[in-house]
Amino acid sequence: MLAASTGLMAEEAGTGDPEAGFAYAKEVCANCHAISNYDSPVPAATPFDEIATVKSAQDLLAWMQSTHPTMPNITLEQEDLSDVIAYILSLKAKSGTGDQE
Numbered sequence: 685m686l687a688a689s690t691g692l693m694a695e696e697a698g699t700g701d702p703e704a705g706f707a708y709a710k711e712v713c714a715n716c717h718a719i720s721n722y723d724s725p726v727p728a729a730t731p732f733d734e735i736a737t738v739k740s741a742q743d744l745l746a747w748m749q750s751t752h753p754t755m756p757n758i759t760l761e762q763e764d765l766s767d768v769i770a771y772i773l774s775l776k777a778k779s780g781t782g783d784q785e
Contacts, residue, residue: 737776
């Protein structure tokens with residue numbers, strides 16, 4: 685799925701609400717991924733703080749819109765997608781691992 689097909693452009697991907705993104709991640713993503721201080725029930729699922737250190741907003745947008753053989757196909761609404769990306773990018777800022785992109 686291309687970013688253009690959803691109407692969400694890479695520049696807009698990180699402009700969501702990090703708090704809403706955390707709430708969504710806690711409800712949906714934490715079933716597998718470690719988010720914030722929550723432990724992961726699936727150790728092979730990359731923790732969000734680790735994802736934040738290597739992904740830009742554009743990378744996250746592409747990554748979250750592609751299928752992953754080891755992940756369930758979760759289709760996020762545009763607002764949820766933008767919020768989750770903003771949350772992940774906020775982890776990068778908190779860890780001091782570089783510029784926000």
